[in-house]
Amino acid sequence: MRVAALLKQTEERLQAAGRDRAAVEWWLMHVLQVDRTGLLVRLSDELSEEEAKRFEDGIERLLTGEPVQHVIGQAPFYGRSFEVNRDVLIPRPETEELIDWLLGQIHHVANDEIVDVGTGSGAIAITLSLELGVRVQTVDISPEAIAVAKRNAESLGADVRFYEGDGLAPIADRSIRILVSNPPYIEADVLLDETVVGYEPHLALFGGADGLDMYRQLISESVRVLRADWQLIVFEIGYNQGQDVKSLLSERYPEAETGILKDINGKDRIVYAVREGI
């Protein structure tokens, strides 16, 4: 069968099974090792037997609801490709917006002044390290996640320090000027789509009864690691957590300017505190 017909037929199979048909093209580009233009060029070709078998194996996994990023083993984030598996959250486009905003805020930063807590695949820390040209500190409670993040840092050539532990506990000194985190923030009883809850680590998703446990913990621990001239605390948040997290921050840091930013879908997604007078 020609590539064009195979693509159409397979997209229909996925759609009939209630899955995302866009995954088919993404997976096929990976099997053929081509970009979208490369795929167009091959539309009237036949797949080799080996390619067809590999393609179908992946399609079977997509039909069961496995995320395409797991089938490929990689996910794009801020123009780079990150290894992902069941031990880490798949980086989300909303988090790329967080990076965009952060890069606009950070003007002067030196090695080890940024910490990313709950780094997972390392997407935030590695991107900041590469974009800013500094060493970034990271913490994650999961040794499996740290293993993935280390491989990503290595393959992308990023300068990142890894600590295994809970919250900010492993950060010993007052070295931090910028604290970033996309912690687990889903409320305990929220039902997520099976493609998320069946494949991504619950440790990275659920943040206690009201989803705010990690914000409380990090804000309380932050007083111990932030330098007197700290600049910025930034959290990714759930769409309904903006006011709560902003209040937690302004209670602890009344002198700071706090704010809530929306994502591209118009949902509250980022809460920040900026120390005044900088």
Ligand code: GLN
């Ligand atoms: N944004 C993720 C989701 O909607 C949740 C990520 C998180 O809890 N930090 O599945």
